[in-house]
Amino acid sequence: MAKSTPRKTRKSTIDTLRAVLAVHGQEHLLAFWDELDARQRDQLAEQIGQVDWELIAELIPTHVLAEPATKLPQEIQPPPILPYEPTDEAMRKRYAKARAAGEKLIGQGKVAAFVVAGGQGTRLGYDGPKGCLGVSPVQRKSLFALFAEQLLATHRRWGHAVPWYIMTSPANDKATRDYFKANRYFGLSKDDVMFFAQGTMPAIGTDGKLLLAEKDSLALSPNGHGGSLTALAASGALADMAQRGVETISYFQVDNPLVRCVDPLFIGLHHEAKAEMSAKALPKREPLEKLGNFCIVDGKTTVIEYSDMPEDLACATRPDGRLKFSAGSIAIHLFSRTFVERLTKGGRCSLPFHRAIKKVKHIDGAGKHIEPEQPNAVKLEMFVFDALPLAKKSVILETRRLEEFSPVKNATGADSLNTCLHDQVRRAAAWLTAAGHAVPRDAANEVACAIEISPLFALDAAELATRDLSGQVLEPGKPVYLGGE
Numbered sequence: 001m002a003k004s005t006p007r008k009t010r011k012s013t014i015d016t017l018r019a020v021l022a023v024h025g026q027e028h029l030l031a032f033w034d035e036l037d038a039r040q041r042d043q044l045a046e047q048i049g050q051v052d053w054e055l056i057a058e059l060i061p062t063h064v065l066a067e068p069a070t071k072l073p074q075e076i077q078p079p080p081i082l083p084y085e086p087t088d089e090a091m092r093k094r095y096a097k098a099r100a101a102g103e104k105l106i107g108q109g110k111v112a113a114f115v116v117a118g119g120q121g122t123r124l125g126y127d128g129p130k131g132c133l134g135v136s137p138v139q140r141k142s143l144f145a146l147f148a149e150q151l152l153a154t155h156r157r158w159g160h161a162v163p164w165y166i167m168t169s170p171a172n173d174k175a176t177r178d179y180f181k182a183n184r185y186f187g188l189s190k191d192d193v194m195f196f197a198q199g200t201m202p203a204i205g206t207d208g209k210l211l212l213a214e215k216d217s218l219a220l221s222p223n224g225h226g227g228s229l230t231a232l233a234a235s236g237a238l239a240d241m242a243q244r245g246v247e248t249i250s251y252f253q254v255d256n257p258l259v260r261c262v263d264p265l266f267i268g269l270h271h272e273a274k275a276e277m278s279a280k281a282l283p284k285r286e287p288l289e290k291l292g293n294f295c296i297v298d299g300k301t302t303v304i305e306y307s308d309m310p311e312d313l314a315c316a317t318r319p320d321g322r323l324k325f326s327a328g329s330i331a332i333h334l335f336s337r338t339f340v341e342r343l344t345k346g347g348r349c350s351l352p353f354h355r356a357i358k359k360v361k362h363i364d365g366a367g368k369h370i371e372p373e374q375p376n377a378v379k380l381e382m383f384v385f386d387a388l389p390l391a392k393k394s395v396i397l398e399t400r401r402l403e404e405f406s407p408v409k410n411a412t413g414a415d416s417l418n419t420c421l422h423d424q425v426r427r428a429a430a431w432l433t434a435a436g437h438a439v440p441r442d443a444a445n446e447v448a449c450a451i452e453i454s455p456l457f458a459l460d461a462a463e464l465a466t467r468d469l470s471g472q473v474l475e476p477g478k479p480v481y482l483g484g485e
Contacts, residue, residue, distance in 0.1 A: 013045050024053055025208075032215035032367060040216035047218045051202060051210075055348070060208045063355045064378045070308055077296040081281055081327050082269060084398045094272075095265060102268030107158040110247040113151060113261045116228050117144075117176065117254035118169030118198045124411050129172040131254045132179050135408060137421050137428075138452035138481045143254055143408075144179065148186035149455040150261045153484070157459065162262055163192045163244060165237050167228050170220075173197045196235030199223045203360045203377045211362040211377055219362050219377070225253070225331070226351045226382025233344035241337050249340065251333040251384070255407040257424060259332060260460075266334060269395050276339035276391035280399045281327035287315040291328030292385060294396055300389035301396065303329045327396060329385055330405050339391060350390060351382040402427055421450075428453045431461040437469050440476045448476040456484030 014033065021027045029048060033041065062068060086092040105111055119130040126133050134140035141149075148164075155161045168176045177195050180186075185193055200220040202210045211219040223230070228251070232238045241249070248267055252259045260266075270278040279301075281294055292303040293314070306314070309325070316324040343350045360377040364370050388394055399405065406423035409415040428451040429439045440448040451474070458464035467482075474480055 013041075017045060017048055020053060021048070024057055026210055028365065029210060029212060029218070031365065032212075036216050044216045044218075047220070051218075052348075056202070056204075056210075059353055059380060060204065063353060063380060064204045064206065064208055067355065072304070072308065072310065073297045075297070076304070076313060078325050079294050079296045079301050079327065079396055081294070082395065082397045084400055084403075095269075098268030098272050099265045100268065101271055102264030102266070103158055105248065105267055105271060106154065106162065106262060106264060107160050109160040109162075109245055111262055111267055112163045112165060112241055112244075112246040112249050113147070114165045114167070114228070114232070114249050114251045115147060115254050115261075116167050116198075116225055116251070118167060118172065118222055119254065120169075120172055124408065124417065129168070129176045129179065130408075131166075131176065133408065133417075135257050135417060135420060135424075136452050137424050137450045138479045139454075139483075143257055144176075145183070145186055146257050146455065147259075147261050148188055150459065152187050153455045153459050154262050157463075161189060161192045163194070163241070163246065164188065165194050165196070165232070165241075165249075167198050167231055168195055169198050169222055170200065194235075194237055194240060196231055196237060198231050199227045199234065201380045203358070203362070203379055205362075205377050206357075211360055213362060215363065215367060219360055221360075221379050222381070224354070224381025225384045226349065226386060228384060229335075229340050229351070229387065230344055230349040230382075232340055234347070238337065238341055238344070242341075247337055249335040249337060251331075251335060253331050253407070255409055256330075256405060257408070257420065258404050258406050258427060260404060266397055269397060270334045273393055273395050275334070275393040275395045276336045277387055278334040278395040278397070279385070279388065280330060280332040280404070281396050282330050282399060282401060282405055283326050284323060284328045287311075287323060289328060291330065293325045294327040294329060295325060297389070301391070301394045302389045303383075303385035327398070330399075331384070332399075332404070333384065334395075335387075339387075343387060343390065349382060351384075351386045353380045353382055355380060402430060425451050431458070431464045432469070432474075434461050435465040435467075435469065437472070438474065440474055442476070449474055450479040452479075452481050454481070454483040457482045 017030060021029055086095045117131045121128055121130045121133050124133060131144040132142050134142050136146060151162045151164055180193065201223045203219040203221055205211055213219040250262050252261060284291060290306050292305050293309050295302050295304050313325060318324055356379045357375040358377060358379050359372045359375050361371050406420045407415050408417050408420045425447050429447040431453065432439050442448045458467060
């Protein structure tokens with residue numbers, strides 16, 4: 001009797017799977033079932049069971065067998081942008097009020113930090129989660145360590161821990177958790193750090209058939225940064241936030257060490273406007289820079305991808321010669337918790353899917369591994385900025401590259417570790433100069449020494465100006481680290 005139950009269970013499982021797959025014309029996924037052992041069968045059954053087959057049935061005819069038409073609206077206008085610094089007395093008062101409101105919300109525990117950290121460091125020559133990559137100029141602290149120090153400093157400054165939600169991927173979830181354990185959560189309480197993995201979507205051949213990566217597994221890929229909202233709900237993170245009293249979620253991506261994980265001014269402006277989703281914008285360097293464009297379409301704030309923006313609009317200028325569409329999206333957002341709850345109600349996300357034609361490794365009907373030379377499959381993704389037009393209200397706040405944007409995306413060239421190290425030093429030097437401290441420079445006026453300022457020493461330039469630096473002498477070629485406990 002002890003052996004009969006598993007056989008019945010497996011028989012029931014295979015019959016159920018075959019019935020589901022037959023409805024959707026995907027029976028080929030079980031072609032190698034008889035060759036698999038019990039563990040492999042369980043894995044494949046679990047993956048098939050996790051697929052939202054109703055959603056796949058909707059997407060195959062519209063996004064795989066056909067390409068959705070990208071139709072731009074007739075009327076596209078630039079959105080109102082709040083400047084980095086106030087321009088008149090009324091705005092100064094507004095910003096001061098907003099900053100005080102943001103600080104109060106942080107101190108009341110109503111703000112959470114949310115980092116999207118599913119990427120690997122492979123492109124950067126690093127074998128591990130990208131968040132574990134050492135990126136600081138002097139100490140070579142990791143991205144995770146720098147963010148943790150920000151959150152610890154925020155706790156100390158405003159008196160309440162900021163819960164930190166970290167979205168990993170199936171590929172790096174365990175390594176990320178182990179890294180935090182090994183580093184004792186960088187001084188944070190482990191009760192205030194929550195990990196969960198991003199959702200996936202199956203890769204679909206251009207014929208509408210799902211691909212197998214191996215005989216016992218589907219070819220899966222992350223469902224896009226928009227899937228982070230679904231993951232918040234599915235993981236229980238949203239419920240945890242509600243239980244803690246969190247009202248505002250501060251969203252950022254793991255590859256940008258200059259980001260302000262929790263910005264009181266931004267939070268306050270968002271709160272005072274009763275916004276559901278807000279974003280930070282960066283003035284574009286040139287018209288065709290590869291940043292999404294903030295626009296107003298049908299009265300709603302929207303991001304139009306740089307690849308979809310007509311060149312004549314991207315290059316359009318105002319009477320004073322400035323770009324008409326100058327505000328670029330850098331994936332720094334605020335969400336109200338209730339807005340994310342509304343978007344993910346019922347287990348589905350309200351965001352649209354986008355198709356990308358990619359080369360996907362898979363096995364064919366004979367079980368042979370195929371490495372395609374040409375794109376052979378569709379990957380389906382959601383983009384987080386597609387939530388903006390669904391928000392009842394939003395705020396767009398301008399920021400500066402020097403202060404808050406220098407991502408590590410490439411091994412060399414633009415947006416590489418080298419450019420990021422340079423930018424971190426430039427920001428540190430700017431803060432010291434603003435505080436009245438002498439910074440050595442070379443003949444090209446570049447900073448002549450590596451400088452690193454821990455968030456535990458100063459979260460921003462204003463806080464640095466309150467520190468006693470009288471005994472600190474900066475010398476050319478001598479690294480300087482301003483740290484804190």
